Amino acid sequence: MDEKELEPFGPLQPPQSIDELRVYHEKAAGRLVIEPGEAYIEFGEEIASSLKLTEDGTKILWPQPYDDARDPQNWSNERKNAQLLICTLTAITPNFYDSIGIAGVFVIAETFGVSADRVTSMTTAWSVFLQGWAGIFAVMFMHRIGRLPVLFWTQLLSLGFLIGCTLAPNLKTFAAMRYLMAFFSSVPQATGLYIITDIYPFHLQARKLNMWVMGWVISPFVPPFAFGFLVPRAGFRWAYGIGVIYGGIVLFLIIFLGRETLYDRGNPNIDHASRSSSSRTADLLGVSSMKLAKYRTPWRDLVSRPIRLIWRPQLLTMLVYEGVLFGFSIGMNLTVSLFLGEAPPVGYGKSLDTIAAVYSTPVVSVLIGQLLGTYLNDYIAFRFIRRNKGVFEAESRLWTCYISLPFYIAGLIISGFAFQKKLPLVAVVFGWGIREVAVMTTTVAVCKYEIRPPISCFDQELR
Numbered sequence: 408m409d410e411k412e413l414e415p416f417g418p419l420q421p422p423q424s425i426d427e428l429r430v431y432h433e434k435a436a437g438r439l440v441i442e443p444g445e446a447y448i449e450f451g452e453e454i455a456s457s458l459k460l461t462e463d464g465t466k467i468l469w470p471q472p473y474d475d476a477r478d479p480q481n482w483s484n485e486r487k488n489a490q491l492l493i494c495t496l497t498a499i500t501p502n503f504y505d506s507i508g509i510a511g512v513f514v515i516a517e518t519f520g521v522s523a524d525r526v527t528s529m530t531t532a533w534s535v536f537l538q539g540w541a542g543i544f545a546v547m548f549m550h551r552i553g554r555l556p557v558l559f560w561t562q563l564l565s566l567g568f569l570i571g572c573t574l575a576p577n578l579k580t581f582a583a584m585r586y587l588m589a590f591f592s593s594v595p596q597a598t599g600l601y602i603i604t605d606i607y608p609f610h611l612q613a614r615k616l617n618m619w620v621m622g623w624v625i626s627p628f629v630p631p632f633a634f635g636f637l638v639p640r641a642g643f644r645w646a647y648g649i650g651v652i653y654g655g656i657v658l659f660l661i662i663f664l665g666r667e668t669l670y671d672r673g674n675p676n677i678d679h680a681s682r683s684s685s686s687r688t689a690d691l692l693g694v695s696s697m698k699l700a701k702y703r704t705p706w707r708d709l710v711s712r713p714i715r716l717i718w719r720p721q722l723l724t725m726l727v728y729e730g731v732l733f734g735f736s737i738g739m740n741l742t743v744s745l746f747l748g749e750a751p752p753v754g755y756g757k758s759l760d761t762i763a764a765v766y767s768t769p770v771v772s773v774l775i776g777q778l779l780g781t782y783l784n785d786y787i788a789f790r791f792i793r794r795n796k797g798v799f800e801a802e803s804r805l806w807t808c809y810i811s812l813p814f815y816i817a818g819l820i821i822s823g824f825a826f827q828k829k830l831p832l833v834a835v836v837f838g839w840g841i842r843e844v845a846v847m848t849t850t851v852a853v854c855k856y857e858i859r860p861p862i863s864c865f866d867q868e869l870r
Contacts, residue, residue, distance in 0.1 A: 421450045425457060429672050432469035432609065439609060441466050442797025461610070469609040470672060479606040479668045487606045489664045491615055494602050495622040496657050497562060497595035502626035502737075504569055504592050505534050507650050508585065509627075509744055510634035511643030513759065518643065519578040523745065530582045531741055534589035541590050542597035547709040549601055551700045555667040556693030558598050562661060565592035566654040573647035596623050600854060605668035609799075613784045617851045621777040624847050627740045628769040635744075635763020662691060674702065722857065728808070729853045735819065736846050739839065740769070746826055747835075755829065765836060772840040776847025783807060784851055807852035811845040818842030 422428040432439060440446050446455040446467060459468045472480035479487075508515065508531055515530075516523045541561065548557045568591065571584030599619045607615050634646040667690045689695040716722055747765060750756045757765075784807055791803035821838030824830065 422454055425454075428454065428458070428471050429473070430470075432471070437801040439467075439469055439799045440797060441469075441610065441792050441799050443467060445797035461608075466610050473672075477670070479666075479670055480608065482606060482666075486666065490602055490606055490666060490668060491618060493558075493657075493660050493665055494595070494599040494619050496660065497558060498599050498619055498623040499626040499629075500562065500565065500654060500657060501538055501589070501592040501596060502623060503630060503653070504565065504650055505531075505538065505585070505589050506627045506630040506740065507572075507634060507643075507646050508534070509741060510631045510763070511638040511646055512744060513748060514638050514643045515581070519581070521578060523748075526578070527741070527745065529578065530585050533582070534585045535737060535741065537586055537589045538593040539596070541594050543713060545594040545597045546601075546713075547706070549598060549669070550704050550709055551696075551706070552693045553667050553669040553690075553696035554598050554602050554605070555661075555665050555690055556696060558595060558665065559658075559661050559691050560693070561591045561594040562654070562658050566651065566658055569647065569651055569654055573644055573651055599623075602668050605670065613788060613804075613851065613855045614781055616855055617777060617780045617784065620780075620851045620854060621773060621847065624736075624776075624843075624850060625770060625773040627737060628766055628773070628843075631740070631744060632763055632766035632770055635759055635766060639759045665691065667696065669696070671699070671702070725853055725857060729850065732815065732846060732849060736843065739822065743835075743839075747832075751829070755832070757832075761832075765832060768836045768840050769843040772843035773847050776844040779844065780807075780848040780851045783810070783848060784855065801856055804852045804856040808849050811849045811852075814841050815845035815849070818845065 422431045440449055443455065443458065443460060443464065443466075446458055450458075459471055460466060461468060468480070470480060472478050475481065508526070512523050512526050512531070516526045519526070545557050545561065565588050568584050568588035572581055572588060575581035575584055600616070603615050603619060604612055630646065630650075634649070637649075638646050686695075717726075743765070744762050745754065747755045747757045747762045748759070784804070787806050788799065788803055791806075792799050818838045818841035822835055822842065823838075825834035825838060
């Protein structure tokens, strides 16, 4: 690889043909021309006149759709919304499954004859640690065999291990099942990013990502809220049983409504030849995509790419920032039941019903954050597009982080001070609520910044 190939931020040449235009949005992910008038200046009249626009003619469609009904960008709104629904419901499963144990931590401890601290340290802490690692491998497989089979197989495995949690006869078996369930169930938190960018044009992606992010941000708080009332009366196995029912519904939707969204834009003829002779079952199981794997990114590049990307300061700093931001959110979710349930002076000594009611706070906050984020991210992005004469620059997404950070810090301080000084529960609720609104709005901005720039820019360099 020569020095020019290692220069991802060098001047990008405008597309010289229609074929180059098909993949231009990946190479220019950090700086996209959105308004048609600017395209005539940057691309020239011949290329600009061939660009496909939104129905109202105000925005350029990125990626540029092919004249092919199998291109996911050309799918009907009903089919696209079905895939978005599946993305959102599957994104809920990782934290939803894992947080069932939070709702039943005291009952689980009583059932297996151990302390609540023992259950938390042996099962909850390690299951949370294992979440996310599978996403690294899932991205590799998604590039080779597609989105749908990766989503199907991992959800099938995680559902099986969740059934194991439900029926576990002892704490060791319960812990092992919970570890494996956590590992495989976390994959939808990676697949959703790819599916949404596969089927929606650039100007709609942030809004759709907001829906998907809402699913996995709200998911850790729903089980402690909903099952906190159930577990003391019916036992923790009933809570896990309801989780199994939910997982079964999600798997059913994947099987009957899920569609493969990977479209080889660099060489669509290969994709067309395979898809024309494939069946829904072959797409679901990954058989049809396996035939195309040899034409896609080699395993060697897929394995080395994360290692080479992680050192990029734009990516590393945002990963650390979001990791700390979201990590504190998860940490409080795991420990608030202990703080509220333990007897004074360590905790508040509240009943399980009161603890469950307090968990309604982040649920409501995430919904508020989803509403604010839907408009805030779009407003900031398009404001900068107008200021930049019709050109989008990726860093404009990060202004949402600057706006949200003061609220996050304020919420964190209020919550911590409330626990330390044993202030009334209203202080805990207020601080927690402010912080989760900030987490929601920030996470959408970070995900949208990272899914294309800088990853796609570097992806071109690594090819």
